[in-house]
Amino acid sequence: MSGQDGDEQTSDRDMIQALQAELRETNEGLLALTLEREEHERTLTALHESSRELLHAETAEDVSDLILETTNEVLGLPGVGVYFANEDGTRLSPAATTEYVENRFGSLSSVSPDDSVAWRSFAEQETIVMDDGMTGRDEGLEAAFPSGIWLPLSTHGVLVAVSDGIGVFDADKRQLAGLLAATAEAALDRVEQEKRRRRREAQLEGLVEATGELLGAETVREVCDTVVETAESALSLPITMVAVYDSETGTLRPRAQTAMAETIVDAEQMFDPQAELAWQAFAEKRVTVHDEMAVAPGADADGDTYGVAILPLGRHGVLVIGSRTTDDVHDERLSLARILAASTEPSLARLLATNAESSLDRAERECQLIERDERLHEQNERLTRLNQINDVIRHIDQALVAADSRTAIEQAVCTQLTTAGPYTFAWIGEYDAVHDAVAPQEWGGANDGYLDTIDPREKADSSERGPTERANETQEPQVVEDLLGEPPLPRWRREALKRGYRACIAIPLVYREMRYGVLTVYSDRLETFGDLERTVLVELGETIAYAINAVESKKALVSDEFVEVEIEIRDDAIPFLSVTAEVGCAVELESVVARSDGGYRVFFTTHGTPLEPVLEHMERAFAVDDTRFISENDEECLFECTVDESSFFGTLLGHGAVPQRFRAEGGEGTIAVALPESADVRLFIDTIQATYDHSELLARREQPRERDRQTKSGFTADMDEILTDRQREVLRTAYESGFFESPRERTGSEISDALGVSQPTFNNHLRAAQRKFFELVFESD
Structure with missing residues (x-):
């Protein structure tokens, strides 16, 4: 094998080894990722189980304890604390902490509005993470731990988790903590809703009980006391007052109030019509809300301000309820719900006001029924008494006639x-x-x-x-x-x-x-x-x-003896004197006839002057009406006029003095009147002199009155006994008016007009008077 082949084999082996190493590394990464995913899934499963427990928690304390347990055991974060906000959201107070935090930091303290991380998270409703490893910050948990996360629980408070490590709060931890916070928030919402539900049930039960008491209330005072007691005990409204309209003074007046209302509320300003606080709600029959209620002078309010809602009670008055307000900027649209937020629902307050109005209506009706019964009883007593009095008066009338x-x-x-x-x-x-x-x-x-x-x-x-x-x-x-x-x-x-x-x-x-x-x-x-x-x-x-x-008048007419008094008098206020001075004539009295409807008809003659000046003067005269010319004979004119009781002749007759003769000339006159023999002549003279300044007694004569029908006085007395007032008036007026002259000086139509009666009525009265006259003349005793 050549050297070239050996190099190629070595290169392949290295490549294989590299691939194997890369594969192992990949497998290890996949395994770690798989394990991490499985751990995340187990954590999510555990978090889900904890969430189920949270959602079944019955109190906020149970929720806070479960939050600590879940954060520590499920999320592996031993340093945990929970803050809850107070009712008006002005302070965060520690609800629960783990031993880890207490051992490292000590007991948590309350948090007020400031620049602390916990307060910023609550106020801004944002999650805040500090994972930079820095310590020594100003204060709070953030000053003692290098890492931490603050999660808002809506308006309920803040969840805090801290750690001594760095980089602890990665994306997964943040996600899991956020899920836990959301679940805790939902649990607290449910607890709060359940709390409100139970409170509402209790308040409704209290209202139902109060409704029964209101139905039994018989007076306005009892209704007002029951309403205030119900508002304070059942609806948790410590500032409550009922003011009732006083129809006599036209004011709203407090009839019942809680102890706090009596201390805090400035009732004088509250019910001042000019201030239009309570009066606006009463007059317009609508709920009014005021963001800053006037505090009573001398009240220890500790600088607090109070809002007040005023609910109308129909025509009876108003229900005043209030609470402490904390808004830095007062809301002009402060609602009834805001006033009652910490105590009860607006619907329950309105229901209490409605029940109060209905009870006041019923109490008013009951009071009216009682008053009506009392009035009927009093009226029955008075009617019984009046019947007794009327019986007495009938007996008195009979005695007066006799x-x-x-x-x-x-x-x-x-x-x-x-x-x-x-x-x-x-x-x-x-x-x-x-x-x-x-x-x-x-x-x-x-x-x-x-x-x-x-x-x-x-x-x-x-x-x-x-x-x-x-x-x-x-x-x-x-x-x-x-x-x-x-x-x-x-x-x-x-x-x-x-x-x-x-x-x-x-x-x-x-x-x-x-x-x-x-x-x-x-x-x-x-x-x-x-x-x-x-x-x-x-x-x-x-x-x-x-x-x-x-x-007294009858005595003057029919007594066996009478006293004739002759008086000289000068007084421009007497028309029968003043006409003689102004016109230059003489006046003589012919007769005075009493009118059946009051007043007198006077017949008088004038001498030495035409009739027109006399008529003009008498038309201007006081206490003289309807002056008429009747007839003229040479320079003598006969007139008729009507005078009232305040006139000269009316005054005389009112004192029982019957005019016998009267003659006046040049503003002076002499009158002779007949008084009953039993009359106090001195008193009569004093009365006349007190009434008319220039009057003087000329003579006083004791006169026997012949009752023989053959004498004029006796015949006149008998005529007065048998004629009615109207018959006497008609007969005398007809005679003095020349009705019996031939030719007649005045017709029956003219005389009936003067008397204010129809001519048939005049004829009937005249015939009746004539018949009685003839009976007196022709029938023997």
Whole structure:
């Protein structure tokens, strides 16, 4: 074999050996790769098994323990720690660490917002790997270990794995750690969801229980207390307040609140209408949210700020719920969900508000039903009482018809009110025009010397004046529903309370502006004189005054004796005087006829002047209406006019004085009036002089009244007894108007127009009056 062949063989052998070596190396690489792949698959399988356990964990603590176990045993990383974030995401606190970390580093501490790796990973939600072998960093685990990986667990926290080696966290380790972190995040999500579910169930159970309590609540206070208690205990809302609309003051007023709400919330600003915090939600009936609630002055808030949500409760008020806020930049669109995020769901808060509104509606209806029942009961009592009073008043009316004197009237009233009626004591005081006061005349019931202890005529300070004096002064009814009042008590109250009186009413007795006195009635019950009872008694006062006026007037007409008083008077306010001064005429009174509908019809004649100036003057005159010219004879003109009770003649008749003669000329006049023999002439003169400044008594004459039908006075008295008021008015008006003259000076149509009645009505009244007149003339006694 040649040398060339030997070289070729050597070369082939080397090539084969090289190929064999390369093949062995390849096989070894393939084997290592296969082993590595098998190990990776085993790791993935183990990680999968751990993931199944993680996904079945019931608490966050279980999850953190499984994370440590899996990272250590499956991934072969002994240095592991888990941080969990607090509820508002402002701090990371260590949840679990391996012994390896504790032995090398010690206990982990909480992490606040800073530049630490753990916080950056959590805040930025990014995985951070440090595998450069550098140590001695500022702080944290990164300062103690040359290698480490930080994986965010969403909003739950951060998973940290550290090692003393370099290059530990290769792509596979990172992938496996990422899978573990994702599984842990899902497990924590499930735990949180389960926690929320259990909390929601508990809150729903609490709401159901509260709903039962709300259904049993009977008052607004009970509803508000239940709502606040439920919000705090069941929904974990420590800042809760219920404010109810007060219709009397027009404000929202807190009715129930938690202890923290009472300490933290500035209620004055919260419910100030100008601030439009609670009022906006109430008025617009929508939920409003405010990111920075005003804290009550002096409250220890530790610099915290609070957000508040205000839920309307229909027309009843608002539900206020709040929580602490931590946003560096306040969100103007802060939602109800943000306010309640750490406590409960918005739907549950809205459900509580809805239940509260429904319960307040029901409580209001219950309250209204109770109030209605109470009102009905009170009304029934009042109606029963009014029926009793009406029975008494019917008896009083019958007594008034039969009474022939003022004394009889007053005695009947006082006796009936206190015997058949429900009152303890009643008395009537007669008006004294000279002293402008009333003096006791008649009384009934339990006097017990009360009238001896008071003097209504005594002038006293306004605080000392009793209801009788005030009624006389104001001419308005005076009611005192509670005689106790505020001490110190005036004498009249003290004396009344001693005798068991608890309420009283004083009613002025006035007819056609003629003041006769005051009726004062006392009861032994508080708040006796309600609106209906007050109205009935006031009408009784009017009836009493009318009856007194009637008997006084009748005395003036039919008494056997009367007093004629002649007075000289000068007063421009009296049209029948002022017309003589302005026009230059003389005026004489023909007659005064009482109108059935109130007021009087006056017939008067003028001498020495045309009729036009008289009509013009009387049309401008006060208290004179409907002046009409009737007839003219030479220089004498007959006129008719209507005057009211406040006029000169109305005042005289209101005081029981019947005009007999009146003549005026040059602004001065003389009038003669007839008063009953029993009348207080001095009081009458004083009253006239107090009413008309320039008046003077000229004469006073005692006159006998002949009751013989053959005399004019006797015949007139008999006529007044048989004619009704309307018949007397029609007959006298027709006579004075010239209806019976031939030819007639005024027709029946004209007179009926003046009387304000139809002509057939006028004719009927006239015929009836004529028939009674003829019966009186032609029939024997």
